[in-house]
Amino acid sequence: MLKQIEGSHGVAEAVALARPEVICAYPISPQTHIVEALGEMVKTGALSPCEFINVESEFAAMSVAIGASAAGARTYTATASQGLLFMVEAVYNAAGLGLPIVMTVANRAIGAPINIWNDHTDAMSQRDCGWIQLFAETNQEALDLHIQAFRLAEELSLPVMVCMDGFILTHAYERMDVPEQALVDAYLPPYEPRQVLDPREPVSIGAMVGPEAFTEVRYLAHAKQMSAIERIPQLAQEFRAVFGRDSGGLVRGYRLEDAETVVVALGSVLGTIKDTVDELRDRGVKIGVLGITSFRPFPLAAVRAALAGAKRFVVLEKSLAVGIGGIVATNVRLALDGLALKGYTIVAGLGGRAITRASLHRVFGEAIADRLEAVHFLDLQRERVARVLEREEAVRRSGPIAEGILKDLGTVASRIG
Amino acid sequence: MAFQPVKFYQTGTFTVGNRLLDEQQRSVQAQEERSNSLNSGHRACQGCGEALGARYAIDAAMHATGNQLIAANATGCLEVFSTPYPESSWQIPWIHSLFGNAAAVASGIAAALRVKGRGEVRVIAQGGDGGTTDIGFGCLSGMFERNDDVLYICYDNEAYMNTGVQRSSATPPAARTATTMAVGAQPGNVFGQGKNVPAIAMAHDIPYVATATVAELHDLEYKVKKAMGFHGARYIHVFVPCPLGWGAASQDTIKLARLAKETGLFPVFEAEHGEVTSVSKIRRPIPVEEYLRPQKRFAHLFGQEPAAEVIARLQTIADRNIKKFGLLDAAA
Numbered sequence: 001m002l003k004q005i006e007g008s009h010g011v012a013e014a015v016a017l018a019r020p021e022v023i024c025a026y027p028i029s030p031q032t033h034i035v036e037a038l039g040e041m042v043k044t045g046a047l048s049p050c051e052f053i054n055v056e057s058e059f060a061a062m063s064v065a066i067g068a069s070a071a072g073a074r075t076y077t078a079t080a081s082q083g084l085l086f087m088v089e090a091v092y093n094a095a096g097l098g099l100p101i102v103m104t105v106a107n108r109a110i111g112a113p114i115n116i117w118n119d120h121t122d123a124m125s126q127r128d129c130g131w132i133q134l135f136a137e138t139n140q141e142a143l144d145l146h147i148q149a150f151r152l153a154e155e156l157s158l159p160v161m162v163c164m165d166g167f168i169l170t171h172a173y174e175r176m177d178v179p180e181q182a183l184v185d186a187y188l189p190p191y192e193p194r195q196v197l198d199p200r201e202p203v204s205i206g207a208m209v210g211p212e213a214f215t216e217v218r219y220l221a222h223a224k225q226m227s228a229i230e231r232i233p234q235l236a237q238e239f240r241a242v243f244g245r246d247s248g249g250l251v252r253g254y255r256l257e258d259a260e261t262v263v264v265a266l267g268s269v270l271g272t273i274k275d276t277v278d279e280l281r282d283r284g285v286k287i288g289v290l291g292i293t294s295f296r297p298f299p300l301a302a303v304r305a306a307l308a309g310a311k312r313f314v315v316l317e318k319s320l321a322v323g324i325g326g327i328v329a330t331n332v333r334l335a336l337d338g339l340a341l342k343g344y345t346i347v348a349g350l351g352g353r354a355i356t357r358a359s360l361h362r363v364f365g366e367a368i369a370d371r372l373e374a375v376h377f378l379d380l381q382r383e384r385v386a387r388v389l390e391r392e393e394a395v396r397r398s399g400p401i402a403e404g405i406l407k408d409l410g411t412v413a414s415r416i417g
Numbered sequence: 418m419a420f421q422p423v424k425f426y427q428t429g430t431f432t433v434g435n436r437l438l439d440e441q442q443r444s445v446q447a448q449e450e451r452s453n454s455l456n457s458g459h460r461a462c463q464g465c466g467e468a469l470g471a472r473y474a475i476d477a478a479m480h481a482t483g484n485q486l487i488a489a490n491a492t493g494c495l496e497v498f499s500t501p502y503p504e505s506s507w508q509i510p511w512i513h514s515l516f517g518n519a520a521a522v523a524s525g526i527a528a529a530l531r532v533k534g535r536g537e538v539r540v541i542a543q544g545g546d547g548g549t550t551d552i553g554f555g556c557l558s559g560m561f562e563r564n565d566d567v568l569y570i571c572y573d574n575e576a577y578m579n580t581g582v583q584r585s586s587a588t589p590p591a592a593r594t595a596t597t598m599a600v601g602a603q604p605g606n607v608f609g610q611g612k613n614v615p616a617i618a619m620a621h622d623i624p625y626v627a628t629a630t631v632a633e634l635h636d637l638e639y640k641v642k643k644a645m646g647f648h649g650a651r652y653i654h655v656f657v658p659c660p661l662g663w664g665a666a667s668q669d670t671i672k673l674a675r676l677a678k679e680t681g682l683f684p685v686f687e688a689e690h691g692e693v694t695s696v697s698k699i700r701r702p703i704p705v706e707e708y709l710r711p712q713k714r715f716a717h718l719f720g721q722e723p724a725a726e727v728i729a730r731l732q733t734i735a736d737r738n739i740k741k742f743g744l745l746d747a748a749a
């Protein structure tokens with residue numbers, strides 16, 4: 001059914017349609033509207049049978065999810081930013097135990113300085129934790145990915161993180177197609193756990209493993225994730241057959257035919273990039289876009305195939321690997337091993353800074369002319385950075401870094417542009 | 418002690434004559450259908466109080482629930498010595514997730530059972546004092562506050578044993594640990610610190626809180642059984658000597674546990690909904706010195722010049738407990 005709703009509510013409806021049995025959550029912007037909506041559905045009985053548990057921290061949220069999943073319940077939670085970091089030990093544990101928990105990450109920056117706005121630093125910090133990570137481009141895709149996520153998680157017995165841009169998607173009201181329950185039921189069979197805590201068949205879960213078998217256990221985790229490279233496109237196809245639309249998959253190309261320059265990105269910024277690319281194409285520029293939906297497992301072959309014919313790639317990412325540059329870019333480079341493509345990394349949108357078409361035209365132009373620096377910070381206010389550095393040079397007690405920049409900026413109100 | 422009106426101590430020993438008790442009161446371990454939940458073959462040290470406590474507690478819980486039990490275990494000695502891959506001593510469904518989240522994992526299991534209509538299956542969380550009073554405290558308090566249907570059992574050996582005997586917030590004053598060294602002007606752990614988790618549990622107004630020691634295993638079994646009669650959050654804090662960490666003889670585990678109680682250092686009581694409902698009386702008060710002396714962790718108190726002042730301060734703690742809980746029989 002078509003509805004004009006907030007992204008968060010669309011996702012909440014999708015999660016509810018997946019018939020979760022235990023939901024636990026701890027509030028953090030911009031995840032709150034999702035779990036509030038689910039909490040209400042449980043309280044009114046619209047979502048039943050389901051237990052909704054208000055926990056005392058994100059660490060507890062993931063721990064409750066671990067217990068519930070190990071006891072055979074379909075389990076869901078959601079978080080963002082500091083919350084994701086607060087639960088990290090349990091995030092790794094859920095993956096190590098092979099528990100098919102589904103979690104929404106409403107992507108948000110990580111402090112300090114504390115910042116509630118969108119970027120991908122939170123999810124990227126967990127890229128190697130053993131969870132599958134899917135990034136939604138639109139609210140519709142966010143909704144659809146959640147339905148696919150439960151299926152994928154439970155088939156492989158691996159947890160799945162569905163990442164959607166905080167505020168940009170979670171708080172945007174859009175037309176969304178919320179599927180019928182019968183269709184979701186047809187797509188998503190009841191959860192049949194591989195391992196379950198049950199007195200009828202007692203097992204020990206989470207035993208200690210030493211050097212004699214640890215490598216093998218880790219290898220299996222890797223092999224399982226790699227098997228998702230095949231499963232993810234199949235599930236997207238099956239999704240299309242049931243629901244009649246394209247959602248998910250590993251990667252999605254846009255105007256890649258004869259493209260000499262390919263922009264690679266994740267999440268909602270793909271919309272602005274595609275608009276920009278359309279304008280460039282109108283001017284005859286041979287440029288295309290590759291959206292990555294599955295960041296873990298990373299689809300090396302699909303990325304390579306999409307980029308192999310190009311002359312250069314530009315990775316535009318909302319994350320920064322301090323001390324080296326790009327995170328997505330590093331992964332993309334691995335996919336292009338041995339190919340002679342020029343590559344550029346554009347770090348953009350950190351802490352919610354708007355990524356405008358004007359800025360994209362500028363940097364894409366520079367990249368096409370091969371004048372762009374290898375790692376470029378989009379719209380970086382260099383004068384301000386220079387002034388802070390000058391001050392630090394001049395005075396030992398130059399004060400807190402963030403406050404120094406803000407003072408320099410001269411305004412107290414947040415600007416995202 | 419509410420369950421056992423008659424004392425069956427044989428002269429010169431503390432052995433309880435199991436056969437003299439009526440069937441209801443006999444130890445679960447004396448019954449053919451005992452579940453051996455924590456089975457033989459585990460790797461605990463000789464005389465490990467934690468292994469003993471866990472064996473009795475979990476078997477009692479199994480008995481009380483008709484073997485419908487699931488346990489979540491915190492990281493620590495109990496977890497490590499019971500499940501060296503690929504072996505497991507556990508005969509019950511058991512999960513180990515992390516050091517600090519056993520209570521929350523148990524909450525999750527309880528939620529799953531509720532939603533699946535498996536209300537007959539009950540949930541236990543268990544951990545050492547470190548996993549309970551320190552790193553797992555947030556999850557524990559959350560589980561209490563929500564009154565989740567979980568019995569949490571803390572096996573208190575008064576330090577982080579699994580990592581080599583470091584101080585926890587349950588380590589007593591003056592005790593030597595690897596991080597409260599027996600050196601300097603005030604050797605051992607400092608006075609005036611530490612956390613009383615049974616009291617904190619009571620402050621959550623949960624249905625049932627109890628303390629116990631491995632010296633009185635009947636009492637431990639009784640309390641576990643009683644706890645399983647309640648729904649909601651319950652807490653049992655079991656005093657479990659650790660020969661390795663305390664520098665005590667393996668055969669002294671029961672003796673030290675008894676002395677901890679009989680000196681008043683470890684008050685044994687029950688509480689319901691935040692109110693103390695019964696205490697285990699002390700037969701005759703014993704000076705703390707008798708408890709401290711056999712343990713190397715207190716050896717620095719008994720050098721050439723005994724640290725009389727420190728011992729007196731420890732005695733004050735014991736005396737205060739005796740007064741606070743009314744541990745002495747009026748007759749004594």
Ligand SMILES: Cc1ncc(C[n+]2csc(CCOP(=O)(O)OP(=O)(O)O)c2C)c(N)n1
Pocket residue numbers: 467492493494495516517544545546547548549572574576577578579580585
């Ligand atoms: C997050 C985390 N920090 C530290 C450790 C290391 N660690 C494992 S067991 C343990 C000590 C356990 O002490 P306690 O809970 O008292 O149990 P015991 O071994 O004494 O029975 C420690 C510090 C860990 N496993 N995880």
Ligand code: SF4
Pocket residue numbers: 460461462463464465466467468494495498574578579658659660661662
């Ligand atoms: S170190 Fe202590 S608690 Fe650990 S197994 Fe040995 S006796 Fe038991």
Ligand SMILES: [Mg+2]
Pocket residue numbers: 545546547572573574575576577578
């Ligand atoms: Mg301990």
